[in-house]
Amino acid sequence: MAERREVRATATGPGRLLIAVYGIFALAATARAGVQIAERFDEAPLAYSLSAVAGVVYILATIGLTGTGPGFRRLAWFAVVFELAGVLTVGAFTLLVPGDFPQETVWSYFGIGYGFVPLVLPFAGIWWLRRTARAG
Amino acid sequence: MIGTLVLVITVALAATALFGLVTTVTNRPPGRVHRIAVGICEVLVVVQAAVAVYLVLVNGVTLPEETTFLIYVLVSVCLLPIALQFATASDATAAAVTDPGTTPAASAAPAGADAGPSRWGGAVIAAGAIGTLVVVLRLQGLWSPVG
Numbered sequence: 058m059a060e061r062r063e064v065r066a067t068a069t070g071p072g073r074l075l076i077a078v079y080g081i082f083a084l085a086a087t088a089r090a091g092v093q094i095a096e097r098f099d100e101a102p103l104a105y106s107l108s109a110v111a112g113v114v115y116i117l118a119t120i121g122l123t124g125t126g127p128g129f130r131r132l133a134w135f136a137v138v139f140e141l142a143g144v145l146t147v148g149a150f151t152l153l154v155p156g157d158f159p160q161e162t163v164w165s166y167f168g169i170g171y172g173f174v175p176l177v178l179p180f181a182g183i184w185w186l187r188r189t190a191r192a193g
Numbered sequence: 194m195i196g197t198l199v200l201v202i203t204v205a206l207a208a209t210a211l212f213g214l215v216t217t218v219t220n221r222p223p224g225r226v227h228r229i230a231v232g233i234c235e236v237l238v239v240v241q242a243a244v245a246v247y248l249v250l251v252n253g254v255t256l257p258e259e260t261t262f263l264i265y266v267l268v269s270v271c272l273l274p275i276a277l278q279f280a281t282a283s284d285a286t287a288a289a290v291t292d293p294g295t296t297p298a299a300s301a302a303p304a305g306a307d308a309g310p311s312r313w314g315g316a317v318i319a320a321g322a323i324g325t326l327v328v329v330l331r332l333q334g335l336w337s338p339v340g
Contacts, residue, residue, distance in 0.1 A: 073280070073311065080275070085268065092261045095260070
């Protein structure tokens with residue numbers, strides 16, 4: 058139990074930069090998905106639904122990293138791991154079977170449309186969650 | 194959208210981002226210069242947003258993706274103030290909430306660099322500025338009036 062007390066808040070130091078980037082992605086991905094779904098959902102239901110899922114995951118990660126306590130930490134872990142799985146799956150899929158993804162999503166081609174930040178972000182998130190878990 | 198203004202905004206945002214990163218590297222927390230820089234950028238972005246919205250909603254300029262454009266306009270205006278607020282907020286409150294078990298002496302001393310606005314505030318501002326820059330450039334791309 059002593060270890061738990063020494064857990065460092067994820068919203069401190071470099072964690073702040075991480076939260077800022079997650080926040081921007083949460084805003085951007087959600088806004089984009091919102092427009093896509095509202096205006097032309099029929100064109101590519103799968104891609105646009107995925108955009109929305111990505112937006113929600115970024116929102117959850119932002120909330121999880123901003124809050125303090127085990128609950129928020131679990132939420133952050135869930136979101137970050139989901140995000141990693143998402144970007145790897147969608148990235149590989151778009152690369153191998155391009156035809157099935159007519160429209161771009163945040164995770165298409167490992168996030169090439171966003172400077173590969175979507176690919177780097179989950180690794181940074183996992184690193185930070187692990188680091189803050191042991192640092193005092 | 195005004196071509197010259199976009200150029201000025203691009204330079205201002207890039208300079209602000211660079212300055213933010215430099216202060217993070219040189220271990221300085223965000224201060225007055227950061228606020229002024231962000232303020233200048235924000236004024237420029239707001240002017241551009243106002244002009245664009247006026248042209249679209251009042252002056253009858255038609256864009257192929259009007260809703261997307263207007264949402265991006267909104268995002269472009271919101272990012273910097275939020276980033277500045279977040280960058281200059283104190284780390285101390287967050288640290289105090291997490292470490293209820295530590296003794297006062299321990300919680301006062303350890304992560305000294307994290308008390309008050311930390312040096313990472315500059316990086317947060319940089320992230321906000323780069324994000325705004327991307328949005329502004331995207332706006333520029335979406336600005337293709339029909340007719």
